[in-house]
Amino acid sequence: MAGRQRHRLLLENAEQLVLVCGRREPYLRRDGANRLCLLRAASLVVGLDGCIKAVGQADVIRNEFSEASFERIIDCSGKCVLPGLVDAHTHPVWAGDRVHEFAMKLAGASYMEIHQAGGGIHFTVEHTRKATEDELLATLRQRLGRMLRAGSTLVECKSGYGLDLDTELKMLRAIERARRSTDIGISSTYCGAHAVPKGKTATEATDDIINNHLPKLKELKLSGEIHVNNIDVFCEKGVFDLESTRRILQAGKDIGLQINFHGDELHPMKSAELGAELGARAISHLEEVSDEGIVAMARAKCAAVLLPATAYMLRLKQPQARKMLEEGVIVALGSDFNPNAYCFSMPMVMHLACVNMKMSMNEALAAATINAAYALGKSDTHGSLEVGKQGDLLIINSSRWEHLIYQFGGHEALINYVIVKGKVIYENERCEAMSSY
Ligand SMILES: N=CN[C@@H](CCC(=O)O)C(=O)O
Ligand SMILES: [Zn+2]
Known part of the structure; x- marks a missing residue:
């Protein structure tokens, strides 16, 4: 009693x-x-x-x-x-409207064509650098509110539209302030390697992250000013190659961050194999993952965070969810909310996972609850x-x-x-x- x-x-x-x-x-x-x-x-x-x-x-x-x-x-x-639903992948801190790019994509431009022409992430970086921390916090809070009303009670939130140290820290501070002042749970991710900043080579950007960004993050983490949980890299052809990705992720792991990165999205990069080797907690996208990569992820208990809204909006090949499930990969889901894939709704993400990736409704709910919590290292308390x-x-x-x-x-x-x-x-x-x- x-x-x-x-x-x-x-x-x-x-x-x-x-x-x-x-x-x-x-x-x-x-x-x-x-x-x-x-x-x-x-x-x-x-x-x-x-x-x-x-x-x-x-x-x-x-x-x-x-x-x-x-x-x-x-x-x-x-x-x-x-x-409560768990959204294992979002980019909710940014300024600058990219609705015009949606029109370009509908007219036939690919994601990478827009990126290489200086749009995409670069467009958002330009606007985010100009925004104040308070402005970023205000839009972040609105977006988190919309996620919450769509049923998400724990969300991963990435930086990654600053690329320089000051703007990355501004974004992480906005996330930290949101974490302290809103009801939704937040897992915070440093994603300074989201793109190679204009004027730098990938090697220079990698060195900057390892020599300047990560030591500063470590200091702020230790002082309790900013809580960062995960480290992310966009491992992609023309962005960060496998070697730079390895260096950044390992350096992040060395300061206590969980590895949780973008891999094998537009080209096969062997990101899954790398993640398994480094002990990554999760890898997102995986449209182009290899068969060996799937086996390696299953063995390493590295979660696959599938992003059905992005695959749908970019008309990408669908990730092989069925094969991953059969091989024993821990499959999670995320909205990937960002200016390229404007979707707050995990219920819609689950629907797309069922229809386009052939998951059952039970599998989709497990992927949007306990497995997404696992991808964030929080399944002991959530999911x-x-x-x-x-x-x-x-x-x-x-x-x-x-x-x-x-x-x-x-x-x-x-x-x-x-x-x-x-x-x-x-x-x-x-x-x-x-x-x-
Ligand atoms: N692919 C890399 N990053 C984001 C897109 C970010 C953007 O285009 O602003 C994604 O996960 O889809
Ligand atoms: Zn993403």
């Missing part, structure tokens, strides 16, 4: 309570990702510390907590409860509804959770509540009363 204790939240009698997993699995792969843990007619309790205290059948929880009191009780009859984990939750106004994926773009009406650490952060006024279909 839980006694007369006070708790933060009781979610009562959900039609479906999707735990995702229930045995503290750090990730789900192969069949595990296809067999999610789910309870019917179930309830969940979040304590005053923001962590989950109990999950189980509604009548059992009712009995156990009959004398307890709650700051808030939500009747979830006819609704589904899921873990499933298990006792002891953070109480980050979604309530959707439907009696079957799959509607979150099935209704393409429908999340705006489906997501009823977004909850972080047991506190309702977003209550959707527009959530329509819906039947189960």
